[in-house]
Amino acid sequence: MAQQTKKRKQQESKVDVEKLYTPTEAIKLARELATSKFDESIEVAMNLGVDPRHADQQVRGMVSLPKGTGKTMKVAVFAKGDKATAAEEAGADRVGAEDLMEDMQAGNLDYDRIIATPDMMGIVGRLGKVLGPKGLMPNPKLGTVTMDVAKAVEDAKGGQVQYRVEKAGIVHAGIGKASFTEADLKENFDALVSAVVKARPTGAKGKYVKKIAISSSMGPGLKVDVAETSAV
Template identity: 45%
Template sequence: MVKRSKRYASAAKSGGAEAKSLEDAVKALEGMQKAKFDETVELSFKLVVDPKQSNQMVRGTVRLPNGSGKKVRVLVFTENADAALAAGADFAGLDDMLKKIEGGWIDFDVAIATTSAMKEVRRAARVLGPRGLMPNPKSGTVTDDVASAIQEVKAGRVEYKMDKTANLSIVIGKRSFSAEKLLENAKAALQSLMAAKPEAIKGKFVKSVTLSSTMSPAVKVALSEVGE
C-alpha cells in the first residue's frame, strides 16, 4: 500500500466521498493545499466501451477557451522546415528529425505532419504511436495548413485518447488558474468528449468522472454533468 502524506490525507478528506457538480468539484480542488509547483489539472474518465473494438475507439481534441497553461513544444514533419519554423514550430524537418527520433529523441509535445511527409513519418510509428505523438488527420495534426495547426496547438488545443483499459484523461489547465477558468475549460472538455462518443455505443458511455491535479486526490464528479 502506498503511504500518503498528511497533506494528501487532509485534501482527500476535504474533497469528500460524494459526487459533486462540476462547479463544486472545482471549488473542492481549489480548497486543497497546493504543491510547491504549478500542478496540472485534469478530468479523468472511465468509459463503458470495449477498447478491443476499433469502432469503439475514443479520441479527439478540444480547444480550451483559457488554454492549457502548458508551453507546448511543436515538431513539424515537412520538407519546408524554414516555413514551419517561421510559423512558430519549435522543431521542423523530415529525414533529419526522423533520424533523431529513431535515435531516442522525443523532446516535443505535439507532432504535426504535412500530407506529403506522412509516407516517411510512418517509419517512426512504433516510437510515436505508443506515446500518443503520431500525427493523425482526425486530430488535425496531418495538414497542409501548418501555420494554422501550430497556432491552434499553441493556443490551447489539447488531444486525448482512450487507453487499453477504457480510461481517458483530458488536461484542463493548471492549479494557478482561477476557478472560473478551470470551470470553463472543464465544460469544454466534457462537451468534446460527449461529441466523441462512438456511434456503436447506444447506451451508457461514461461510468465515472473525477477531477484532480498532479498531487491531489480525485474529486468525484456527478454523472449528471455528462448527461448520464
C-alpha cells in the same frame, strides 16, 4: 516519505468520498488541495461505457480549450520548402525532414505534438514504433497530417489538447493549472466534456458517460455528479 503521507491524509480528510460534487464544487476543492510548490495541473478522468478493444468503440480527438492549457507545448513539424517556412513562422520548435526523423530515431522525442504534411508521411512512417506508443504519430483525423501546418502549430500552441480512451475505457486530460480561476477551469471542463460527448462512437451502447472525477496533479480524485454536468 512520511511527510508526504501526512500531507495526503490531510488532503483526503477534506474530501467527502460519498459525495457527488458539482463540477464547480470539484474544481474549487481541487484547487484548494493543490498545495505543492509547483503549479499543479487540474485533471479530468471520464469513465466511458465503451470497450476500446473494438474498432467501433474508439474515442479519440482534439479540443481547443477556450482558456488555454497553461502549458508550453513543444511542437515538431515534418515539412519542406514553403511549408517548413510557414511552420517556423507559426512558432514550431523544430522543423525538418530526414534529419528530424534521424534525430527522433536517436531518442530525441521531447515533444508534445508532432505535425506533418501528407508528403512527409513516408518518412514519418518509419517512426511508427517509437511515436505510436507515445500517442505522437501524426493522424489526419486529428488534424496533425495537414497542408496547413501553420494553423496546426498555432492550434497546438494556443490550447488544443488531445484526448484518447485508454484500455479501461477512461479518458484523461488536463483542463488547465491550479493558478487558473475557477471560472476559466469550468469553461475548459465544459469544452472537454462536450467534445468527448460529441465523439461518442457508433458502437457505444447504453450509458456513455458513467463517471467523472476531477483532481489536481498530486491531489485525491473528487467524484462529479454527471447529472450536474451541462454537456452530458
